[in-house]
Amino acid sequence: MQEEICSRVCRSAASAWKIDQTQINKDSSMDTITQWDSLGHLKLIMTLEKDFGLIFHPKDTVRMRSIEKICQVIEAAKGN
Amino acid sequence: MPLGKKIEIKNVKPVDYPAVAEFLQQQKASDFTIDQWREKFLVFWDHNPFFREDKHERGWLLRDETCTVCGFLGNIPIQYARCGQEETGFALTTWYVRDDARKHSLELYGCFMDQTGVLINTTPTFEVEELLKGVLKFLPLTADWLKRDYFFPVRSGAFSRYLQERFKLHPLFKSINFAAAFIAMIISNVVARTRSKGPSLVDVKEVIEPPADTQQWWDAFKAEHPFTIARHSMGLRYFFFSGEYLKTRRVLELRSHGELLGFLGVRLVSRPEYSYVEVIDIALFRDDASMYLTLVDKLRELVLRWKPDIAFIKTNAFSEPMRNALNRSGFWSVAGRARFYYFDPQGQIGANEFYGTPLDGDRVCF
Numbered sequence: 001m002q003e004e005i006c007s008r009v010c011r012s013a014a015s016a017w018k019i020d021q022t023q024i025n026k027d028s029s030m031d032t033i034t035q036w037d038s039l040g041h042l043k044l045i046m047t048l049e050k051d052f053g054l055i056f057h058p059k060d061t062v063r064m065r066s067i068e069k070i071c072q073v074i075e076a077a078k079g080n
Numbered sequence: 081m082p083l084g085k086k087i088e089i090k091n092v093k094p095v096d097y098p099a100v101a102e103f104l105q106q107q108k109a110s111d112f113t114i115d116q117w118r119e120k121f122l123v124f125w126d127h128n129p130f131f132r133e134d135k136h137e138r139g140w141l142l143r144d145e146t147c148t149v150c151g152f153l154g155n156i157p158i159q160y161a162r163c164g165q166e167e168t169g170f171a172l173t174t175w176y177v178r179d180d181a182r183k184h185s186l187e188l189y190g191c192f193m194d195q196t197g198v199l200i201n202t203t204p205t206f207e208v209e210e211l212l213k214g215v216l217k218f219l220p221l222t223a224d225w226l227k228r229d230y231f232f233p234v235r236s237g238a239f240s241r242y243l244q245e246r247f248k249l250h251p252l253f254k255s256i257n258f259a260a261a262f263i264a265m266i267i268s269n270v271v272a273r274t275r276s277k278g279p280s281l282v283d284v285k286e287v288i289e290p291p292a293d294t295q296q297w298w299d300a301f302k303a304e305h306p307f308t309i310a311r312h313s314m315g316l317r318y319f320f321f322s323g324e325y326l327k328t329r330r331v332l333e334l335r336s337h338g339e340l341l342g343f344l345g346v347r348l349v350s351r352p353e354y355s356y357v358e359v360i361d362i363a364l365f366r367d368d369a370s371m372y373l374t375l376v377d378k379l380r381e382l383v384l385r386w387k388p389d390i391a392f393i394k395t396n397a398f399s400e401p402m403r404n405a406l407n408r409s410g411f412w413s414v415a416g417r418a419r420f421y422y423f424d425p426q427g428q429i430g431a432n433e434f435y436g437t438p439l440d441g442d443r444v445c446f
Contacts, residue, residue, distance in 0.1 A: 030183045036183070037183060038182065038207065039207055041186060041211075041215065042215050045214070046215070058193055058216040058218075058423065059190070062186045062189050062216070063190055065186070065187075
């Protein structure tokens with residue numbers, strides 16, 4: 001389940017930042033990806049909300065600073 | 081709370097004031113000197129009657145590995161009334177992060193968002209505005225008064241300097257601009273002086289402290305508005321009569337047959353090239369054009385005797401009758417520039433239930 005979500009998140013992130021998906025994996029974070037600044041974060045969250053059909057809580061969105069954290073938030077949301 | 085190898089985030093304490101002030105001065109967050117920033121911090125927190133050391137944070141800062149401040153977000157606690165009950169809201173101020181720490185700027189915002197009260201941001205940059213709407217789910221206040229700014233030119237030379245700055249006019253147009261400002265001033269004064277003056281149904285006078293019946297008025301006012309900033313005696317004292325603002329703010333009270341109808345608050349804004357008077361708050365029970373006509377006349381009188389070099393009066397039309405009164409009193413209007421975003425963790429306040437004025441947010445603190 002988490003691997004599938006992680007793969008979809010990486011695909012969404014690549015699409016949001018217009019970079020190759022191979023540059024993103026579950027260990028990626030704001031510290032490792034150049035495009036992931038505040039504007040990049042905005043693009044990512046909006047793409048994820050569209051792709052997963054979710055609306056994230058604002059308190060979660062500011063903490064979704066790594067692919068792993070994003071996957072956890074989405075998994076929890078899907079579980080609910 | 082380490083964020084990574086190099087940057088840490090911490091709550092701002094008074095001991096951090098000098099380092100934060102130095103950082104903001106280096107970042108050119110405004111024209112303030114380090115000392116002016118430190119004075120501003122006193123207004124935000126130490127002299128703020130709504131700030132509680134045991135309950136609220138002054139803000140948060142980022143420090144690099146040399147313990148140098150590389151980011152800051154300020155937090156101003158302000159009291160609001162929600163359905164008649166007072167609660168604390170928080171205005172964001174002065175969010176600055178050094179370029180090499182930008183990736184941590186959202187962590188600062190995360191701390192701001194962790195608070196339980198309504199959050200206000202009235203000074204977002206374009207990029208932050210997109211974040212607020214798209215990611216952080218802030219709502220824009222959609223009140224009509226935000227759409228247009230109204231001006232009454234008092235002195236044409238200084239007013240033309242303001243126009244030059246606001247509309248970024250080419251210096252070649254200086255003479256034309258001056259002529260336009262002069263003509264605008266003449267027209268405004270002719271309109272204001274020749275409009276019919278009916279009998280004044282309200283008494284308007286300047287007050288230098290909250291009147292004795294303020295609490296009675298406030299109890300009735302907050303019952304009429306689902307969500308609004310607290311204007312009880314303590315609130316009025318902080319916003320208008322405290323030491324920091326005593327010389328730059330004035331309040332007019334309105335009464336009808338002795339009954340307090342409400343207040344209009346203004347501030348003097350001083351720029352190197354000109355100064356102007358801005359209406360920063362209006363809170364009234366009744367809402368008719370004749371009342372506003374009297375109020376506008378009194379405001380003009382106040383401005384003319386306040387300081388000799390005031391360029392113009394700036395206001396917004398906070399209601400349709402007020403718009404009508406401003407148009408009949410020789411005010412000019414242009415598209416408004418104010419932005420106003422809020423986030424209610426309880427998710428209950430609709431944009432049309434929030435009685436906001438320029439008093440909300442941090443803009444009037446500067």
